[in-house]
Amino acid sequence: MDVTRVELLTIGDELLLGDTVNGNAAWLGRRLADHGVEVTRSVVVGDELDVIIEAVAAALGRADAVITTGGLGPTYDDLTRDALAKAAGVGLVRDPALERRLRDRVARAGRELQPMALRMADVPEGARILTNSAGSAPGLRVELPGGIVYAVPGVPFEMRTIVDEVVLPELAEIAGLPAVARRTLRTAGMWESVVATRLAEVEAMDGVRLAYLPDPSEVKIRITVAGPGAADRLAEVETRVRDLLGTAVYGAEDESLARVVHRVLAERSATVAAAESLTGGLIGAELTATPGSSATFAGGMVTYATEVKHRLLGVPAGLLDEHGAVHPDVAAAMAAGVRDALGATYGLAVTGVAGPDPQDGHPVGTIFIGLAGPGGLRIVTSPRLPVPGPGPETRAVIRRMTVVHALELLRRILLGLDVEDRAGSARADREESG
C-alpha cells in the first residue's frame, strides 16, 4: 500500500494538562518531512480507552498510516496495547520472547519482576513487535482495515530509537525516495533577521525553501530543494548560502558548536579549561556532552560565589572589591587563572548577570567573556544579548546564550577569524531585543 499521508496520535493526560510539551510530535514531523512523508494532522488525546480507539479510527479514515506515541508502559494508565487490540477485534497475547527478555534483565539485576511489568510483554494478536533497543516497552505494528498503525513508547529516547531503527526506513521505503533534498547549516551569534536579509536572493530561487530554526544565539537554516536533480542543486545552493553568511556558519546538520570546538582544538593538539560564573557549569556540561572530550577539555571551575573567584582562580581581591564580579578585568583574570590552574592551552571564562535581578548596577544580560591563550593572548568580549524580558525562561535563555557566545569566541580565535564580527552580531542581537 502507498503511504504518503501520516497522522500523529500522541497519547497521555500529561500532554492535555500541559505537564509535558509535545516535543515528540515536533521531532516526528521534522523526521518524516526529511524522509518525504507528509504529516497531515497531529492529535493529542488522554489516557481513555474508547477515545484512543476512536481517534485511531478517525485518523486512518483520513491518512494512510498513524504513528501513536505513549501508553505502552507498565502502569494502569497505559492503554495503547488494549486500544489497538480492541480496534483490531483481537485479544492480547503474552509474547514469550518479550516475557523472557523482561525476566532475563530483571534476573541479571538479581531482582524480582514486578507483575505489572509483564503488561509490557502483552501484544495484540497478529501485531508485529518493534524491538526497543533503548528500553523495556516494545513498539507495535498493527494493520487495521484503514491502514497501518505504528505504536511507539512516549519516552523520547525510546521513541526516537524505534522510529529511526524501524519505522522510518519502512515508511520511507513504502513512500519511495523523497523528491526533495535537505541540508541544515548552523550559525552562531548572528541575529535571525540578519541571516534572512543576507539570504533574500536564495529565498527567491525557484524550488528552494529556507526555514529558520532559531535557538538562543544560534540560527539553523534548513535548505530544502524540490524537483528533479534536487541533490545536485542543493549542493550549489549550499555553496551560495555559505558565501553569503561567511564565517558565521560553524557547521552542518547535527554537528554542535561544542563538537566543532573539540575538532579544531584536536587539530591543534590544544586543550581548553573553563571558568564559569553565571553559567554555573553549562560550558563544561556542553563540552563533555561529546564522548572522548577529555582529550581537548582539561576541566573547569565553577566559581559562582564572588569570593571563590579569588580563592580558586587568583582573581585579585582588590579588583573584586572595587568593581564586583561583573567586570571585563575579572573575566580576563578568571580565564588566565583557570588556564594556569589546569595547565590548559586556553582558558575560557564567563561572568555576568543572568537575572532575574540586576547585579552591582549591571542590567540583566550583561556578560563578559574572557579568553586566555598562548603567547600572552588575552581577549575580553561583551556581546549584548537580546534579553527576552521578564519571565521564568529569561535566566535559562541568558545562560544558554552565554555558553554559545563563549564557545563561538573560542572557535573564532582558534580559526584566526575576525572577532570584531561578534560586535556586529551583538548589535544585531541588541537590535532584536529592542
Next chain:
Amino acid sequence: MDVTRVELLTIGDELLLGDTVNGNAAWLGRRLADHGVEVTRSVVVGDELDVIIEAVAAALGRADAVITTGGLGPTYDDLTRDALAKAAGVGLVRDPALERRLRDRVARAGRELQPMALRMADVPEGARILTNSAGSAPGLRVELPGGIVYAVPGVPFEMRTIVDEVVLPELAEIAGLPAVARRTLRTAGMWESVVATRLAEVEAMDGVRLAYLPDPSEVKIRITVAGPGAADRLAEVETRVRDLLGTAVYGAEDESLARVVHRVLAERSATVAAAESLTGGLIGAELTATPGSSATFAGGMVTYATEVKHRLLGVPAGLLDEHGAVHPDVAAAMAAGVRDALGATYGLAVTGVAGPDPQDGHPVGTIFIGLAGPGGLRIVTSPRLPVPGPGPETRAVIRRMTVVHALELLRRILLGLDVEDRAGSARADREESG
C-alpha cells in the same frame, strides 16, 4: 450554555513540519486545568481552509468550546478568519475601529500601512472582537451551532495576553468553580512501577486518578480528584500517597530537587561544593539554575580528565594509577577535596561511566557518588542505573540520572534519612531497564 469540555485547535504548517514545538497547547492546557476547565483533545492542522473548517466542526461535535491559535495574521496563509466566517455561514466585514487602530499604530511608528495588514481588521459578521493589548491581530469569539469558538493569535505573548485577559475569566465563569482538584508530588530515585505498585490502592479509589510523569530517575505523580468536596478529598489522598511512598517524595508541584536542596541547606546555614567527572558541570548548572543560589552553593570543579582529579582535588595519584578514575575511594577523595578547596560544609562528587563505551573495564552506567561533610562524614553510594542501551541519548540520560541521584543523596543526608533506601531504588531502576 455550560462549558466544561474544551478542545484546542492549533493552526499552522510549521507545527506539522516540526519547525515549531507546540508550546501554546501546553500553556493553554495548564492554564485551563488550573481554572477547572478540562482540555479533552488537542489537534494540530495546517494552513488549509477546508481542513480548518472541518476540524472546528468536529471539535464542537465533541466539546462545548474550541480555542484556536494561529492563522490570524496579515499574510495570505492566515485563514482562520475566513474559516470561521464560512463555518458560521456569514461574510467578512471590515471593522472600522480595528482599521483605525491598525492605521494609528502604523502612523505612530512613522511607517506606511501595508494593504495586506488590513486583513487583520476583517471579522466574521456577528463575531465578538477580543482586544489584543499585546499586538495587532485581534482575537475573535464566534458562536456556532455546536458551541463557542475562541480564536487567538499564535504569537505566544499575544496568545497568552488575550487568553488571560478575556478568554479564561469568561470560561471560568461559565464553567463555575472547578469540579476537580489536582496536586503533583515529586519523587527521586524510585522506579515508576515501584511507585505505581505502592499506589495501587489509591488507583482503586473512586473519583481519584493518578498520572505518572517519569523523568530519568524521577517520577512525578499527578493526583486528580473529581466530584463534590474535591479539594478536601485531595488533601486526604495526598496524605495517603505520602504515607505509601515515604521519604521518596521530595517535593510538590514546581519545586525541583535542586530547590529543595537549597532550602534545606539554607535552613542549616550550610553550603555545598561539587566535584564532577562524568556530569561535566551539570550538577553545578542545576544548582545555579535557581536565582540566589550562591548563598548555599559555594562552587565546583569539573575534573573530567583523570590527571586533573589529582591536580585540583588532591586525589592520591597512586589510587588513580591503581584503580583508575571510576572507584568508590576516588569519589570519596574528590568529595573531601572539593569540600576543602572551597571551604564548604559539604562536598558532593561523582565519577563514573556515561558511555557510550565502557571505561577501565567498568560497564556504561557504573557511577560512584561521594559525599563529605562535617565530623568526618564520608559516604559513597553506587546506584545501578537503568542503562537505556546503545543510542545517541544514552550518555545524556545517564548524566541526568547521575545528577538526580547525587542531589538526592545530599537531600537524604541533610534530612537524616536512611541512605540504604537508595540501593533499593537503585536496584529498582536497574530492573526498569530490563
